[in-house]
Structure formats: structure tokens, C-alpha cells
Amino acid sequence: MSTREKVRHLLEQSGSLTLLLSLAAVLFALVAGAIMLVLTRHNPAVAYAALWKGAFGSRRGIGETLLSTTPLILGGLAVTIAFRCGLFNMGVEGQIALGGLGAAWAGYWIRGLPAYIHQPFALLVGVLLSVIWGAIPGYLKARFKMHEVITTIMLNYIAFNIDGWAVAVGGPMKDPGPLPASPVILATAKLPRILPQTRAHAGIFIALACVVLVWYLLFHTRLGYCIRAVGLNPTAAEYGGINVPRHLVATMAISGALGGLAGAVEVLGVHYRLFEAFSPGYGWDAIAVALLGMLHPVGTLLSALLFGALRSGSTLMQTVANISRDMVMVISGLVIFFIALTRPLGGAVHTSRGGQSGADLDA
Amino acid sequence: MQIWMLSLAMLASTLRIATPIIYAALGSVMSERGGVINIGIEGTMLLACFTAVVGAYYWSPWVGVLIAMATGGLMALIHAYLSVTIKTNQIISATAINIFAVGLPNLVVPIIWKGHHAVSPVVPRIPDVRLPIIANLPIVGPVLGHQNPLVYVALILVPVLHFILFKTRFGLRLRAVGEHPRAADTVGVNVARMRYIGVISGGILAGMGGAFLSIGYMSQYSAAMTQGRGFMGLAAMIFGNWKPAGALLACLIFGFADAFQAAAQSARVLPISPRLLLSLPYIMTLIALAGLVGKSIPPAADGKPYEKD
Numbered sequence: 001m002s003t004r005e006k007v008r009h010l011l012e013q014s015g016s017l018t019l020l021l022s023l024a025a026v027l028f029a030l031v032a033g034a035i036m037l038v039l040t041r042h043n044p045a046v047a048y049a050a051l052w053k054g055a056f057g058s059r060r061g062i063g064e065t066l067l068s069t070t071p072l073i074l075g076g077l078a079v080t081i082a083f084r085c086g087l088f089n090m091g092v093e094g095q096i097a098l099g100g101l102g103a104a105w106a107g108y109w110i111r112g113l114p115a116y117i118h119q120p121f122a123l124l125v126g127v128l129l130s131v132i133w134g135a136i137p138g139y140l141k142a143r144f145k146m147h148e149v150i151t152t153i154m155l156n157y158i159a160f161n162i163d164g165w166a167v168a169v170g171g172p173m174k175d176p177g178p179l180p181a182s183p184v185i186l187a188t189a190k191l192p193r194i195l196p197q198t199r200a201h202a203g204i205f206i207a208l209a210c211v212v213l214v215w216y217l218l219f220h221t222r223l224g225y226c227i228r229a230v231g232l233n234p235t236a237a238e239y240g241g242i243n244v245p246r247h248l249v250a251t252m253a254i255s256g257a258l259g260g261l262a263g264a265v266e267v268l269g270v271h272y273r274l275f276e277a278f279s280p281g282y283g284w285d286a287i288a289v290a291l292l293g294m295l296h297p298v299g300t301l302l303s304a305l306l307f308g309a310l311r312s313g314s315t316l317m318q319t320v321a322n323i324s325r326d327m328v329m330v331i332s333g334l335v336i337f338f339i340a341l342t343r344p345l346g347g348a349v350h351t352s353r354g355g356q357s358g359a360d361l362d363a
Numbered sequence: 364m365q366i367w368m369l370s371l372a373m374l375a376s377t378l379r380i381a382t383p384i385i386y387a388a389l390g391s392v393m394s395e396r397g398g399v400i401n402i403g404i405e406g407t408m409l410l411a412c413f414t415a416v417v418g419a420y421y422w423s424p425w426v427g428v429l430i431a432m433a434t435g436g437l438m439a440l441i442h443a444y445l446s447v448t449i450k451t452n453q454i455i456s457a458t459a460i461n462i463f464a465v466g467l468p469n470l471v472v473p474i475i476w477k478g479h480h481a482v483s484p485v486v487p488r489i490p491d492v493r494l495p496i497i498a499n500l501p502i503v504g505p506v507l508g509h510q511n512p513l514v515y516v517a518l519i520l521v522p523v524l525h526f527i528l529f530k531t532r533f534g535l536r537l538r539a540v541g542e543h544p545r546a547a548d549t550v551g552v553n554v555a556r557m558r559y560i561g562v563i564s565g566g567i568l569a570g571m572g573g574a575f576l577s578i579g580y581m582s583q584y585s586a587a588m589t590q591g592r593g594f595m596g597l598a599a600m601i602f603g604n605w606k607p608a609g610a611l612l613a614c615l616i617f618g619f620a621d622a623f624q625a626a627a628q629s630a631r632v633l634p635i636s637p638r639l640l641l642s643l644p645y646i647m648t649l650i651a652l653a654g655l656v657g658k659s660i661p662p663a664a665d666g667k668p669y670e671k672d
Contacts, residue, residue, distance in 0.1 A: 150652065154591065157590065158642040161638055327470055329463070329465050332462050333464070337441075337456070341445065
């Protein structure tokens with residue numbers, strides 16, 4: 001270990017360096033984004049003012065920020081827990097797609113349930129679908145050593161096509177109306193709104209509960225300990241008597257559950273029906289959210305709030321300054337880029353050094 | 364007779380559809396033979412799709428190809444800097460490229476073309492060529508005789524890269540830094556430089572794949588148009604055991620799955636919804652990878668940063 005690494009290690013132990021670096025990453029991304037806006041002939045001051053105003057400037061804006069934060073917390077937790085086990089879950093977007101499908105189906109198909117049963121039931125159906133969808137890459141990794149980056153991405157496209165098929169003409173969930181969408185869910189399945197005159201819904205409480213749950217799971221249970229042990233060094237974990245393949249599958253199933261919950265909450269709280277590509281890319285933002293959140297549930301919560309604000313503000317930015325909402329994805333990319341730049345081989349993001357963890361791409 | 368013609372046409376379209384995947388696979392081979400994993404091939408290709416269209420719009424399709432290659436090289440340079448020099452986690456650095464590449468074109472499209480959002484207008488594409496003698500041959504003619512120049516380039520690159528990798532001093536050095544960087548270093552090979560060359564040449568190849576997709580196969584840019592082909596290239600490389608020829612075979616299988624679902628859709632021969640059939644290439648990719656458990660071995664130092672002591 002070189003001196004530089006020792007210093008880094010000490011600072012990381014204190015946790016202050018990673019926090020500082022996360023803040024720097026945000027600053028870097030915003031400055032680089034501003035330069036990009038100037039290059040594309042926009043006024044960054046106008047753009048960022050619209051972004052801020054859109055996110056926090058009005059009651060409605062705050063509601064939209066909470067609304068976007070909700071799936072980002074859940075998606076970020078999905079990426080976080082997988083990362084802790086040394087797995088790169090790039091499949092959150094697909095897990096969102098299927099979680100939404102399951103929730104929508106249970107939301108309009110099942111009748112006669114009281115709201116306090118219908119809502120959790122619809123959430124559960126969505127989660128079950130995405131648990132399967134998450135467990136598949138876990139199993140393929142454990143059994144066939146197939147790299148989860150490739151399998152989760154392939155499964156994303158398959159999931160998108162399943163959604164598209166379900167609501168296309170002739171599809172099993174197609175609404176009789178003209179839209180390529182499912183029927184609207186029943187009132188008993190809709191998550192209640194929490195702020196008058198906004199679309200913010202009770203899903204945020206579910207997301208907050210999951211932050212606590214994942215934190216407890218990771219740091220205060222045997223399962224969480226094993227997950228982290230596998231992530232740090234699977235070979236050592238194996239010698240220590242941990243069943244590595246089983247933990248890979250279990251972790252991906254939990255990760256899939258969280259991703260699917262994001263989709264289910266989005267359908268039951270915002271759209272009230274399934275349509276294709278209802279997620280504007282939350283599954284991709286989730287990767288930036290998790291990395292920026294230092295792969296810690298609380299950090300994930302904070303960075304989800306930041307990206308939620310960016311998502312919500314970007315709508316106004318698009319209207320006022322005529323800048324594509326996809327500016328958020330550019331900022332996501334820049335944030336990850338900066339984190340990659342400043343945390344070589346360090347921090348909680350484990351690398352392939354010594355051949356362990358998710359980065360070694362064997363068949 | 365009609366079925367016969369149809370299947371030949373399907374083989375021709377298999378080749379076209381496989382071409383961007385071939386470029387992605389060859390790019391991955393170059394990168395990983397040198398020991399650097401680049402899952403950013405997908406985003407690199409997507410960005411190259413976009414810059415190729417810009418080049419074709421302002422100048423000419425061939426300028427578009429050159430700009431796309433430069434784009435690919437530049438994105439790969441960033442990845443090489445992060446993974447070779449900074450020694451960061453290679454998956455994370457490439458993920459940044461993949462996400463960035465989805466967002467950036469959507470930001471620029473409305474500026475270049477007023478009123479356009481996720482899709483560019485139609486631009487001039489690289490015209491197909493007809494090979495003089497081959498086009499008249501039976502069977503081979505309808506499949507190979509009349510294709511885009513970039514299809515032929517991809518096919519020629521397969522043996523060329525095989526030769527470079529396995530029969531030249533350069534290839535030996537590149538493979539050495541991917542297999543055993545310390546040994547290569549000891550005998551005086553500049554590990555970092557070789558790895559940069561591997562990654563950047565891989566990026567240039569991905570750029571050519573992007574150019575083919577947007578101004579060879581199609582003639583415009585549309586958001587996220589690569590549709591996972593970069594990742595399929597990665598899978599093809601693994602399937603092909605990190606060798607160009609093996610990767611080509613996998614690309615043709617994936618291309619065939621895509622051509623088959625397109626043909627089945629238009630002919631309506633299968634009682635399956637067209638939207639579900641769209642998943643066929645992705646399912647084939649998963650099956651292909653699952654089918655070669657333990658038979659495919661990556662370069663020993665693949666994905667591992669090299670540190671001098």
C-alpha cells in the first residue's frame with residue numbers, strides 16, 4: 001500500500017472524503033453541464049434558474065420533486081444493495097417496467113377489495129414479477145458465470161417488449177380505448193395524494209421505509225453481513241463458509257424487488273395505468289444516485305432527492321429555456337464520470353483487483 | 364421457389380443487421396485483448412451514430428464516417444484514461460459513457476434541427492455497391508453481391524484483425540499486456556501505451572459500427588437507436604472466445620435472429636405477437652452465453668489495472 005493509498009484509506013475511514021467528493025461530483029457535473037449548455041448556445045443561468053424554480057419554486061414543483069424522488073430512492077437502493085454484493089444491476093429500468101405491469105394488472109383486474117388490502121396487494125404483484133426478473137441474472141451469474149451487466153441489459157429489452165406487447169393492439173392488457181395503455185386502475189388501488197394541489201403521493205413513505213429496511217438489512221443482519229462479505233471478497237467469503245451462489249441470487253432478487261417497487265409505486269401513484277416506457281429513465285439515474293450516495297442507504301436518499309429535483313426542474317427548463325429534459329441524463333453521466341475519476345480502486349466500490357467482484361467479465 | 368428467394372433475402376438482411384454488432388464485437392476484442400473491459404461500446408456507438416448523421420448532414424456521408432470514427436476514438440480515450448492511467452473501476456467509467464451518450468444527442472438535435480426532438484431529419488446515406496462478378500453468382504450473389512461498403516469492410520476486418528492479433532509483433536504485445544502485463548513490462552513493452560492503443564482502436568471500430576447503423580443501414584439518427592447492439596457485440600466476443608472469427612459467428616447468429624423476427628412479422632407466419640418477437644435477438648444472446656459454460660476464457664489480466672511496484 002503506497003502512502004497515497006494509506007492517506008486515502010484513513011480519510012475514507014472517517015467518511016468525510018467520500019462526502020466531500022460526492023459534493024464535488026455534483027459541482028463538477030453542474031459546471032461541466034453549464035459549459036455544455038454554453039456550447040449548445042443556451043444560457044446556463046437561465047437554464048439553471050428554471051431548473052431550480054421548477055424543482056422548488058412552487059408548491060406544485062415541490063410535489064413533482066417528491067414524486068420523482070420516490071422511484072429514484074427505490075431504484076438507487078436496488079443498485080446499492082447489488083453493488084454491496086459486487087454486482088452491477090443495470091436492469092433497474094426493466095425491473096421498473098415489469099413492476100409497473102404487475103401493479104397495473106392487479107390494480108384494474110382485481111375487484112371488490114378494500115383500499116388497505118388492494119394497494120399492498122397490487123404493490124406485491126409488481127414486486128413478485130420483478131423479484132423473478134432480478135433473480136434470473138443472479139442465477140445466471142451463480143450457475144453459468146454469465147456477467148450480470150450483459151444479462152440485465154438483455155433482460156431490460158425483453159421487459160420493455162413485454163410492456164409494449166401487453167398494451168399494444170391485441171395485447172392482453174390493452175384498454176378498449178384508443179390509447180396504447182392498460183385500463184385505468186380502480187380507486188381502491190390508487191396510492192393517496194399527500195400534498196393538496198400536487199401529484200405527490202404516499203409512495204414516498206414506502207421509499208423512506210425501504211431506506212430504513214435496507215440500512216437495517218445491510219448493517220444489522222446476518223444476511224446483510226454475508227452480502228457485504230461476498231461483495232468485498234467472494235473467495236474469502238467462500239472460505240468463511242458463506243454460500244456465495246445463493247447470496248448472488250438472493251441479492252439480485254432483493255435488488256429486483258426494490259426496482260419493481262419503484263415501477264409499481266410509479267403506476268399506482270402517478271400514472272394510474274400502464275403504458276410503454278412510463279419511466280423516463282429512472283433506472284439509469286438510479287445508478288448515478290447509488291454511486292453518488294456512496295452506496296449507503298442514507299446517501300442514496302440524499303442523492304435521490306437531488307436527482308428528483310433535477311428531474312422535476314427539467315420539465316420547466318424544457319418549457320422555459322427549450323432545453324431537452326435529457327439534460328438530466330447528461331448530468332447523471334457526468335456525475336458518474338467524476339466519481340470514476342476521483343475514486344480509483346477505493347471506497348465502497350469494489351473493483352476487480354485480485355479478480356474478485358463484479359468487474360471481471362467472464363462468460 | 365418463393366421461399367428460396369425469401370431465405371436468400373433473409374441471409375442478406377442477416378448480414379446487414381449483424382454488421383454493427385460485428386464492429387462492436389471487434390472493438391471489444393481489441394480492447395479486452397489488451398486487458399481493458401469496455402462496456403461503453405454501446406454508448407460510444409450511439410454517440411457515433413449521432414455524429415455520423417451530423418457529418419452527413421453538413422458535408423457528406425463519408426465525412427460522417429470519419430467523424431464517427433473520431434468520436435469513437437475520443438470516447439475510448441476517455442475510458443482508457445480512466446481505466447489505464449487513473450486505474451478506476453472500468454465498469455463505472457464505461458457506465459458514465461453509456462448514460463452520457465443517451466442524453467447528449469437529445470440535447471443537441473433540437474439545436475441543429477429546429478423542431479426536431481428525438482429524431483433527426485433524413486440525411487444522405489452511404490450508397491450500397493454492387494460487386495461486379497460476385498453479384499451474378501447464384502446463391503452468393505443475392506446474399507453478398509449488393510451490400511453497403513461498410514458491410515464489406517466489417518467482413519474484411521475479421522481476418523485482418525485476426526492476422527494482426529495472432530501473427531504480428533504488435534498483436535503479440537497487445538495480447539501480452541492483456542494476459543500478463545508484468546511479464547510484458549519486464550521485457551520492455553510499454554503496458555499503458557499498448558492498452559491505450561487497444562482501447563482506442565476498439566473505440567474507432569465501435570464508431571464505424573455506429574456510422575453504419577445511422578448512415579448505412581438507416582439514414583437518420585433516432586434516440587437510443589443502438590438498442591443494445593453494443594452489448595450484443597460484447598456477448599459475441601465472449602461467445603467467440605475473444606477471437607474475431609468466433610465473434611463473427613455469434614454476430615451472425617444474433618443478426619439472423621433479428622432478420623428472422625422481422626421476416627416472421629411481415630409474413631405473419633408465427634402465431635406470436637410481433638412485439639414479443641422483437642425480443643428474439645436478446646433471448647438468443649442469453650442462450651448463446653449460457654450455452655458455453657466454462658468454455659470461454661478471457662485474457663488473464665482482463666479488467667485488471669496494472670500497477671508497477
